[in-house]
Amino acid sequence: MKRENVLVSEDALARQREFEAKIKEMFTSREAHPVACVDTFGCQQNVADGQKLMGMLADSGFTFTEDPKEADLVILNTCAVREHAEQRVFGNLGILTHTKKENPEQVICLCGCMAQEERVSQRVKESYRHVDLVFGPHALWKFPELLWQVYETRKRVFAVDNEDGTIAEGIPVVREKGVKAWVSIMYGCNNFCSYCIVPYVRGRERSRDPQCVLQEVRELVEAGYKDITLLGQNVNSYGNDLGLDYHFPDLLEDIDKIPGEYLIRFMSSHPKDATNRLFDVMAKCPHVAKQLHLPFQSGNDRVLKEMNRRYTREKYLEEIRYAKSVMPGLVLTSDVIIGFPGETEAEAMDTVSLVEEVGFDALFTFIxxxxxxxxxxxxPDPATRAEKQKWFDKLLEVQNANSAKLHAAYVGKTVRVLVDGESDDENFPLASRTEGNRLVRLKGDKSLIGSFIDVKITDSNTWALYGEPV
Known part of the structure; x- marks a missing residue:
């Protein structure tokens, strides 16, 4: 894939702004005030995509609601990674038949990773005829043009062609209020893990220009965002396609030079590409959170080979040992799959033993x-669901005990946190995060939201810490 074919031209982006103006003018001429509902499923990358959709809609004259019944336009921004998320999306599409019946002018859109799958777009075309617009991640940058086609022709539009993918800089963004922000530094994936659909729906890896990333982070810091997460399917591959001999550790070092009070996080990080230099840079850069999310997926070498992960159990453990050596107190999290096709109970227990050996602070676990x-x-997948559930329950038992033990060790200590919002616990009305991204529920006034403060930890459980400002 040639680099010059990756970047969307300024002329092409200007054309999209013309379609935004047309949509806005159409509603203005009708003296109408269009309202959109953007419902996002899945990972932080989907959240970032949803914020771009809202940015383009805002420039087209839309305001926003969380209630589909109030919306002139409903967008389901979907995830294809888990079957459960897919079932939820189809359930929501079914429910939208009722809102469409009450408001026949309502436009319904399905986008995101699910939409890029041919079997899904074909099912929508045949069985969900109330859906007006379907497009995948590759077509997100030309959303205004696709939406204008729906309004102009009143016909259904499908934009799900298989493409390598592009990078479109300068798309407007509507971010959530608060202190957290997400910055995509690259798109796509070249790894083709045998269980994962992402490379098929998001295309090949392509990295954003470092100066564009740095400028976006600089603007976020100046705007008051204090917890910024860099996103990529595999951030450790950042820069491989740039031809600049500039890679992810270089980007972290340059971001760290931006003045201000903020933390930088990143995900996801692939063990096959993680290096000691990455861990050294994390250790020396004060703005980079001492938190590492490094998915290992399985603790058994045969299963890892079948997953096409391209590292071994020992290679993973070596990386963890080195990262801990240069960052004492490093908070570790990971992703784990139990019950991969052909996995035996003994192989699943290898995963459990790795969890015991590493001592993760938290895990994202999946059957x-x-x-x-x-x-x-x-x-072939001979193990029954009941067998896999038994292995999964053992994994949870071990991890929950370890999380509770690690959290209990915080009690009596004073830690620095970023107060990022309100809690759902009336006795501890504030929510905050440590540098390691551990949830701390706090006593205190709402005026603390948005501040870094010192907190004494007074209690803990498996899932959270509790404290009060010092």
Whole structure:
């Protein structure tokens, strides 16, 4: 894939701004005030995409609601990674038949990773005829043009062609209020893990220009955002396509030079590309949070090979040992799949033993979910759901005990946190995060929201810490 074919031209982006103006003028001439509902499923990358959709809609004259019944335009921004998320999306599409019946002029849109799958777009075309617009991640940058086609022709529009993918700089963004922000530094994936659909729906890896990333982070810091997460399917591959001999650790070092009071996080990080230099840079850069999310997926070498992860158990453990050595107190989290096709109980217990050996602060755990179109979906899978559930329950038992133990060790200590919002606990009305991203529920006044403060930890459980400002 040639680099010059990756970047969307200024002329092409200017054309989209013309369509935004047309949509805005159309509603103005009708003396109408259009309202949109953007419902996002899945990962932070989807959240970032949803904020771009809202940015383009705002420039087209829309305001926003969380209630589809109030909306002139409903967008389901979808995830294809888990079967459960897909079922929820189809359930919501079914519910929208009622809102469309009450408001026949309502436009319904399905976008995101699910929409890029041919089987999904075909099912929508045949069985969900109230859906007006379907497009995948590759077409997000030309959303205004696609929406204008729907309004102008009153016909259904499908933009789901398979493409390598592009980078479009300068798309407007409507960010959530508060202290957290997400910055995509690259798109796509070249890894083709056998269980994962992402490379098929998001295309090949392509990195944003470092200066564009730095400028976006600089603007966020100046705007008051204090917890900024860099996003990529594999951030450790950042820069491989730039031809600049400039890679992810270089980007972290340059971001760290931006003045201000803020923390930088990143996800996801692939173990096959994680290096000691990355950990050294994390250790020396004060703005980079001493938190590492490094998905290992399985603790068994045979299963890792079948997953096409391209590292071994020992290679993963070596990385963890080095990262801990240069960052004492490092907070570690990971992703784990239990019940991969062909996995035995003994192999699943290898995963449990790795969890015991590493001592993760928290895990994102999943029972394997087959995704049509991936290699793993065609593999023999003799273990029953009941067997996999038993292995999964053992994993949770071990991890929950470790999380509770690690959290209990915080009690009596004073830690620095960023107060980022309100809590759902009336006795501890504020929510905050440590540098390691551990949730701390606080006593205190709402005026503390948005501030870094010192907190004494007074209590803990498996999932959270509790404290009060010092």
């Amino acid at each position: 394997y979910s087959p995704r049509p179109g991936t290699r793993a979906a065609a593999m």
